[in-house]
Amino acid sequence: MEQKIITAKKNYRQLDEWLLGTKHPLLVCDPASIRFQPTFYTHIHTIHDLDWAEFRDFQPNPSYESVEKGVKLFREEKCDAILAVGGGSAIDVAKCIKLFARMEPGVCYLDQEIVPNDIPFLVMPTTAGTGSESTRYAVIYKDGVKQSVTHESAIPGTVLFDPDCLRSLPAYQKKATMMDALSHALESFWSVNSTEESKAYSREAIREILTHAGGYLLGRDECSEAMLRAANTAGKAINITQTTAGHAMCYKVTTLFGIAHGHATALCNRVLFPWMITNADKCTDPRGSIYLQKTLKEIAEAMDCDSALAAANLYQELFDSLELEIPEATEEQFELLKTSVNAERLKNHPIRLTDEDIDQLYHMILKTKA
Numbered sequence: 001m002e003q004k005i006i007t008a009k010k011n012y013r014q015l016d017e018w019l020l021g022t023k024h025p026l027l028v029c030d031p032a033s034i035r036f037q038p039t040f041y042t043h044i045h046t047i048h049d050l051d052w053a054e055f056r057d058f059q060p061n062p063s064y065e066s067v068e069k070g071v072k073l074f075r076e077e078k079c080d081a082i083l084a085v086g087g088g089s090a091i092d093v094a095k096c097i098k099l100f101a102r103m104e105p106g107v108c109y110l111d112q113e114i115v116p117n118d119i120p121f122l123v124m125p126t127t128a129g130t131g132s133e134s135t136r137y138a139v140i141y142k143d144g145v146k147q148s149v150t151h152e153s154a155i156p157g158t159v160l161f162d163p164d165c166l167r168s169l170p171a172y173q174k175k176a177t178m179m180d181a182l183s184h185a186l187e188s189f190w191s192v193n194s195t196e197e198s199k200a201y202s203r204e205a206i207r208e209i210l211t212h213a214g215g216y217l218l219g220r221d222e223c224s225e226a227m228l229r230a231a232n233t234a235g236k237a238i239n240i241t242q243t244t245a246g247h248a249m250c251y252k253v254t255t256l257f258g259i260a261h262g263h264a265t266a267l268c269n270r271v272l273f274p275w276m277i278t279n280a281d282k283c284t285d286p287r288g289s290i291y292l293q294k295t296l297k298e299i300a301e302a303m304d305c306d307s308a309l310a311a312a313n314l315y316q317e318l319f320d321s322l323e324l325e326i327p328e329a330t331e332e333q334f335e336l337l338k339t340s341v342n343a344e345r346l347k348n349h350p351i352r353l354t355d356e357d358i359d360q361l362y363h364m365i366l367k368t369k370a
């Protein structure tokens, strides 16, 4: 099913049309970000005489227990639609509520086969980066263990873009989320799972991000809307291919140095990109190293560069211009990092990374603490 994209255009008319089809929707909202959306919040509570149920009882890295509470509320209130507002956590919670809403309540939902349903599901992302609103993946935690919930019917049927949402974001968040979207587009482009369709999404997202990065960071509305679209398009690309080494290597960098996810992916990809160019002959993609070199050239074209190397340099220049910190690691931390790479994500990378490669790459990604 093609996802419908609607925009706020200051008046939420298209949202009103979607709401006309509902009677008792469940609003799943990020407790931190909803207070920054007063216009939206006032609007949805003053039209159509709708009786809203509201679910905010979750935290970042949401737990299974909080999702269970949301499902219970949806059932008890006899809700007929879900509208989610927020970043990755709110969207993941809403995706799980939608997936579990018609399943057996007495048994752990994670142990059951997902039963698809047609509950109307609209998402308004309040950051431009994760692209979570266009993927079938949701991540929640049960007893502290990460659980990936994956199903096509988790993808919202409708997405609302409101550039006003991005206005209150701190500059660091804007930069980091933008680089996350760019990492999705790049990693998907060179993934062993890429298809012509995913490459077209990647190409479009890369062009949009590079064209609008400056205006977006200056807070121009038209650029913010373009960035929301680009993040969504990059999400569609990773929905087909998943991410690769940049994401596989970034998770521990994020937690170890307390930096944003997108910042960590950019730290990794600014090193991986040129490394891949010089190591393309070690390609493990069944389509071969010539194919990988052609792909890197296609990325260069999408970035308006003459060669893959020029594109990698442009990426580095963009990273430098954002003045994102490069953390310093001790040898102990380097040891920890090289054993913490996500093996599942690494499988999607088109070049096999040996333990030695990973160690060397981390020493290039981070500074060494004297």
Ligand SMILES: [Fe+2]
Residues within 6 Å of the ligand: 130, 180, 183, 184, 247, 261, 265
């Ligand atoms: Fe990401």
